[in-house]
Amino acid sequence: MKSPKQGWIVLLSLLALASLVLAACAPAATPTTAPAPTQAEAPAPTEAPAPTVAPTEGPSAQTGNLVMLDWSGYELPEFWKQFAAQYPNVKVDFSFLSESAEAYAKLQSGFEADLVHPCSNYWKIMVDEGLVQPIDTSKLSHWKDVNPALAKQGEFNGKQYWIPWDWGFESILVRKDLVTTVPASWADLWNPEYKGHIALYDSGESAHVIAALALGLDPWSTTPDQDEQIKQKLLELMPNVLTIWSSQTDLDQQLASGDVWVAANAWNASYIKLLGDGVNVDYTDPKEGRAGYLCGFAIPTKSKNYDLAVAMIDAYLAPDAQAYLANEYGYGIVNDAAIPLVDPTKVKQLGLDDQNIISRTIFYKFITAERRQAWTDVWSEVKTSK
Amino acid sequence: MKNSQRFLTLIGLPSVYLFLLFILPLGLMVIFSFRGGTTGAARNVFTLDHYITFIHNSSFQRLLWRSAGISFVVAIISTILAYPLAYYLVFQAGAKKTMLMMLIIIPTWTSYLLRIFSWKLILGSTGLLNSVLLALGVIEHPSPILIYSRTAVVVTLIYVWIPFAMLPIFAALERIDRYLLEAAADLGCTRMEAFWRVTFPLSLPGVIAGFFFAFIPTLGEFVTPLLVGGAQGSMYGNLIQDQFMRALNWPMGSVMSLAMLVIVLVLMFLMTRLGPLSDLLGL
């Protein structure tokens, strides 16, 4: 060894230098310091210098931190312009999730967040364990425009614990150019034509729901006998299954590459993305109805910023924020007043205007811990059977 | 007396650290495994239910053995492939040694996730390999090669672990006294004989460490099976993940993890039957 020491000292100092440079640059670029970046890029011409005047009282004087336990993608300032204008001095921090259960796990073990973003099948366990508190909807200026059927889903014991915000279909997405018959029913997934070319979503709940629908059962009230039937049905599906998908990015790649012909429980966002890429796909409307997810906001019991949290929910519900969600991400929205702002072709593709599809959609319901356990165990057995 | 003082000073800080941030959490996990309620919320209940469920669940055990088998294959092959690499770096690379080692480590700084996506790009239906084979007329219809199968999981993990398995072998070969090899040559050993009689036995501790570097993480792996394993690739780690993140059954997840821990400890114990662990690792 000649002098390995010099080499690695140099290397370490380079690394140290790199981290220092990053440390010095990055904070300036962080958006968590509220609306500065957007305003800097495009100075709003009409409502000029309001934030620059040092405010002495009112909401704009309020400082502090708002901690969001949220999915990534929603941190973009476009989603909370209203809040940023209202509370320019409040710092908004994001802690990212990749599963609803993760939100629950974090709250359960004491993480202090001011807003959390669980989906329809998980929020109630948070209520049951006292992790989230009721929300005073009279303080939400956009509440009146929220689709009442969806709003109702967040009610429990006459109180609103959860404010639905985004949703999407889970249906069968198919490469029209690669199959001869396009499925018309969930039961068609079992068609031997698709052998080795189906992608299933990695979730016991989804698997249970599609098998129940294919068997003509109500997914939410199955008996133990029917559960056994569902398990057998799923086992029969496995020869058709090529892979199990767990992220939209992954699924879109598999469909675009042609490895997967038929994807169960694909989101409408996938459909729009693939159409945009020029892939020949069809998003089916199975005769039993599409499945659907619905997610929204809840305020943790431990939050010390209840009012700020409510104001933040209101900002996310604002028509421009909701329209952005549909236009940019291709997700379903809850604020009917936002629909005119959504690109008409998107409205069509998403089926936002088709109340017939929405009312037939089977949104995930909350299930008891025992059922979730049972369905997960069935799924574990099915997906390892091959 | 002086020795034991030095020993305690040296070992004190790491021990305290490990106790606070490892033994305590591990203890929590053991406590969880006896708790009632699916999330372990029923703190006052002491139950063996989760252990009983585990014993009666044949798919858990089948997967545990299958994963152990996969890990074994992955670890053996990665170690075998890593050995010549380490050998070349130590004995033949000369001044380029440090640079080559860095070149082998650096790819691992690119996100694992992205590298796997890239592999799928190479092996998928419209991938690089298919395009080349189509153009050459070797195949007529594009089809995914090697992905969506258990083999794919094995191949991908070997690819991922080679640099890791190489490091301890590298360290072990580095400390072999070159004079021993010269002596062997002087005594009339051929290079092959010198390798099998001197170099290889002396590098064995590094080989064993390399094996474990690949074996243990593979046993708990859950991302690779999801991305390249397809419908038959699921591993034990995926089931643990399902218990923790889907069923919210932390006690069950803890029991399953402890079972995995037992497997690894038994394996290490069997290794120590060959000789004390510390001797084996050359300590």
Place this chain on the structure above:
Amino acid sequence: MPKHKLPSFGAVYVLLIGVLLYLPIALLIIFSFNNATSLTFPLKGFTLQWYQQLGQSSELLASVRNSVLIAFGSSLVATSLGTMGAIAIVRYNLPGRGLFLAVAAMPLVIPYVILGVALLILLNQAGIPLSAPSAGLGHVIISIPYAILIISSRLVGFPNNLEEAAMDLGASYWEALLRVTIPIISPALLASFLLCFTISFDEYSIASFLVGTDTTLPVYMYSQLRFPTRLPIVIAMAAIIMTVTMLAMLISEWLRRSGQDSSRK
């Protein structure tokens, strides 16, 4: 150095492994300039838009910074603790040695998810806020076994009479360690640091539970998987990281060589 046979075979083999390791990365770099969001052939045309969007994606940049800081800090701590532990167990055959080794090696066999959840509960009980340093604490734990294994296998290689010789010359024990032992094991310290850095930089499970709002790159990336249109931006980031580390390495190698040349004069 004795001559070993098959030099050409060795070089070819290293080259093959090198191609295997770098082919996926080369593809990523190519696709970072591809004008499409899907990673599929054929290529659709050249674009710099992903790099432009990357410049505006401040959360992503912040996550890279957090990852580098966590990886750097946790590798330093793990290598230091590992060095102490390794010297202790290699040099002294005293009671407690076996136990320490067994405990220190155990983080290797715990699934990271579990360690993440358990640490989360523990930190909350202790009232320690979640942040980049708390994720670093967790990364130190999983790095320690690697550090100890690498460093101790180097330590075994040289006898402790060097330390004793230094002490005979009047150095205190700790001076002897610092001036004699540490320099000799420095290649192992480098290997350990690099490995720990690698482990921390790409670690997802523990970080996702412990970072709080200081998102790291892997946590950011996994959460971004819901948005396929963002994939090329993440790939552009990876391409930059790759290029920067390669450059850093080449420069350090060049500096090292010129340093050696001048010392020979």
